[in-house]
Amino acid sequence: MGESALVLRPGHHVQALVAYEDAYVHPLIVSALEALFPPESLTMLSKPPDTAKDDAISLARLLPDPKANVLQITPYEAIDWDFVAAHPGTCLVNSYMLRKALIRKHYLAATVEQWVAKRPDSVLKDHVKRSEAFEPGTE
Incomplete structure (x- = not known):
């Protein structure tokens, strides 16, 4: 298998929200991210416990800085599309x-x-x- 095409610039940090809701797939996604990113370049975010299953997860509530680089891997219904639209250069989603x-x-x-x-x-x-x-x- 070839190397990843992902390129991190020095000093760039990624916040990742993985809330995939599949007990088999979720840990695979987390381990893949941990294998791709150096530990100092990745912060895993946790889904707020008060978020209902079909509600969008507010990235603005989770991120320390709204300009942070963020990767959101969640069910389609939980993606914070408003945040994505407002931050197209720093926010990636899985859908x-x-x-x-x-x-x-x-x-x-x-x-x-x-x-x-x-x-x-x-x-x-x-x-x-x-x-x-x-x-x-x-x-």
Whole structure:
């Protein structure tokens, strides 16, 4: 297996919130992060105990500084999308905001088409077949 493409700049620190809710997968994610990051570059955050299962986890409440580099790996419903939108340069999440664009075939086709139109050199250009979306007709 090749080396990670992750590059840390000296002095950069990452806050990571891993609240994956799967007893098998959660420790695997944590151990992978701990293997990738030097201990002095990673702080693991804990989900607040008063957070309901389907509520977003407030990153603003958890982070010591809102400008901190943060990685959030949680169920889709728990992602703090408002924080992500306000901090696009320092916040990463484990999901695509408009996940329907990836899980529904006709949305995926449209998303790939838009991506390739903006990035003509993308590998998607030659690796995803073009498709057409047909809307039900009115008869």
